[in-house]
Amino acid sequence: MINWFNTVRKQTESILESIKSQEFITQLMDGTLPKDVFQFYIEQDALYLSEYKKILTQVGVKCTESSETQFFINAASGIIEVENALHQTFLKNHTVIAEPSPTCELYTSYLSRVVCNQSVEEGLAAVLPCFTIYKEIGDYILKNQTNKEDNPYQDWINTYGGEDFATSVNHAIDITNMYAEDANDKTLLRMNTAFRKASQLEWMFWDSAYNKEQWKI
């Protein structure tokens, strides 16, 4: 039995390591991330998540087993709850009127294109890093931070480092591994590419937030 995720996770290890050393993450962890940068991130993430939940629903529709469809629909509903909770904390009454940044647009458009136009296997591989990278980064921060009592971003950290999120991440991995088991070599290569690209886009999303990326014109 192959474990597709373990293999692709090893192949993309260097991207995960680069994310851990991004300034956004090191400053989020020690609580020194400038408020305006975090605000920019949360606004862009709200825009990202409102597209991502539609994308998850669509990947669920493409799955064969109704339990798989149900999982993705539940994950999409979970996002709505997380969004509301985090945004109540960090956005207060401030409504998001921001336009998606170039990277936010690129990431959501990429995912949407793969899920709509390519195979279910590729779609599953493309949406997976959103689960697995946030889980690994959440756990990494929880494990290494020394300021849990007074980090202004602790609610964010706890959301992604917690057990509830872990259960959902493991389920997404299991479903994708199951599809990979029946996939031919060509499909597996396409799955690897989609996973890698979405991982690169995760790196870019944090980088674009740290630099408060604007449209060039």
Ligand SMILES: Cc1ncc(CO)c(N)n1
């Ligand atoms: C960009 C991005 N990727 C993944 C997650 C986790 O759901 C998130 N909130 N934002």
